[in-house]
Amino acid sequence: MPNLSPKKNSMPSQDPKLRARNFDEVALGYTAEMAVEEADRCLNCKKQLCVEGCPVGISIPSFIQKVKVGEFEEAYRIISEASSLPAVCGRVCPQESQCEGRCVRGIKGEPVGIGRLERFVADYHNAIAPEAPQKPVSNGRRVAVVGSGPAGLTCAGDLAKRGYDVTVFEALHTAGGVLVYGIPEFRLPKAIVAKEIDTLKALGVRVEVNTVVGKTVSVHELMKEEGFEAVFIGTGAGLPRFMKIPGENLKGVYSANEFLTRVNLMKAYRKDSATPIQHARRVVVVGGGNVAMDAARSALRLGADQVYIVYRRSLDELPAIR
Numbered sequence: 532m533p534n535l536s537p538k539k540n541s542m543p544s545q546d547p548k549l550r551a552r553n554f555d556e557v558a559l560g561y562t563a564e565m566a567v568e569e570a571d572r573c574l575n576c577k578k579q580l581c582v583e584g585c586p587v588g589i590s591i592p593s594f595i596q597k598v599k600v601g602e603f604e605e606a607y608r609i610i611s612e613a614s615s616l617p618a619v620c621g622r623v624c625p626q627e628s629q630c631e632g633r634c635v636r637g638i639k640g641e642p643v644g645i646g647r648l649e650r651f652v653a654d655y656h657n658a659i660a661p662e663a664p665q666k667p668v669s670n671g672r673r674v675a676v677v678g679s680g681p682a683g684l685t686c687a688g689d690l691a692k693r694g695y696d697v698t699v700f701e702a703l704h705t706a707g708g709v710l711v712y713g714i715p716e717f718r719l720p721k722a723i724v725a726k727e728i729d730t731l732k733a734l735g736v737r738v739e740v741n742t743v744v745g746k747t748v749s750v751h752e753l754m755k756e757e758g759f760e761a762v763f764i765g766t767g768a769g770l771p772r773f774m775k776i777p778g779e780n781l782k783g784v785y786s787a788n789e790f791l792t793r794v795n796l797m798k799a800y801r802k803d804s805a806t807p808i809q810h811a812r813r814v815v816v817v818g819g820g821n822v823a824m825d826a827a828r829s830a831l832r833l834g835a836d837q838v839y840i841v842y843r844r845s846l847d848e849l850p851a852i853r
Contacts, residue, residue: 537640584633615688621650680708682765
């Protein structure tokens with residue numbers, strides 16, 4: 532019999548009063564027992580709407596059935612057939628509007644905790660994996676990937692699994708794109724991102740940092756002189772868009788891009804940081820999406836006494852809580 536509880540197994544997490552003042556990961560993850568219990572909520576539907584809702588088409592019921600019987604490594608293998616970043620996606624992928632948003636269990640209760648199960652499986656594998664994945668047989672073809680964010684890493688992983696010789700070019704000094712400069716440590720630990728990138732490297736992916744394609748090297752040079760047959764450009768949204776209002780250039784006014792990059796990538800919250808950020812007691816964040824909330828939560832952790840969210844629509848329309 533399936534677990535007919537209308538609610539997901541709750542996620543263990545840091546106490547709110549403690550996590551509000553540190554940058555450690557908030558969610559602590561399922562135990563094996565919790566994962567099996569949550570997997571038992573899956574009905575293994577004949578029409579797999581959850582798979583239709585997954586952008587990369589993970590065989591969700593299949594991996595969950597493996598979790599049910601404790602075959603966690605087999606569950607990881609199934610996820611990895613479609614996803615190159617399972618530990619990342621299990622944490623920050625918007626499951627509520629994708630796979631979980633299509634889950635039948637969500638009609639009369641809460642959907643199956645698909646993201647939580649994916650995270651558990653990936654973390655279990657990363658903790659006990661006996662050896663690096665086997666490098667596929669080369670097909671002799673070369674592809675360049677510009678940008679090492681989620682799009683670039685996913686493209687690199689998918690191609691590497693098919694035997695392509697892939698090199699990823701990253702402008703900054705650390706690979707990961709928005710995963711390392713945009714999403715805070717308390718939502719996505721950078722060690723998790725580094726582990727996922729190490730897995731891609733084991734598949735044969737090369738990563739070149741401090742390389743600004745278009746400045747350091749051109750796309751034409753990559754193809755005509757370096758021998759790449761194709762170039763995938765996944766440069767993301769690294770530049771901010773300002774509102775063009777008076778006062779934007781005043782001291783203490785930051786774009787979310789700069790604020791989060793300095794906090795996340797440069798570790799500005801540390802006392803010995805080479806790029807410290809101005810600590811403020813009262814902070815206003817303009818916007819209501821995930822980036823705004825990441826900025827607000829980071830400001831609180833930097834010591835702000837009061838953080839205000841200013842959003843142009845109603846509370847019910849706030850993107851981060853919809």
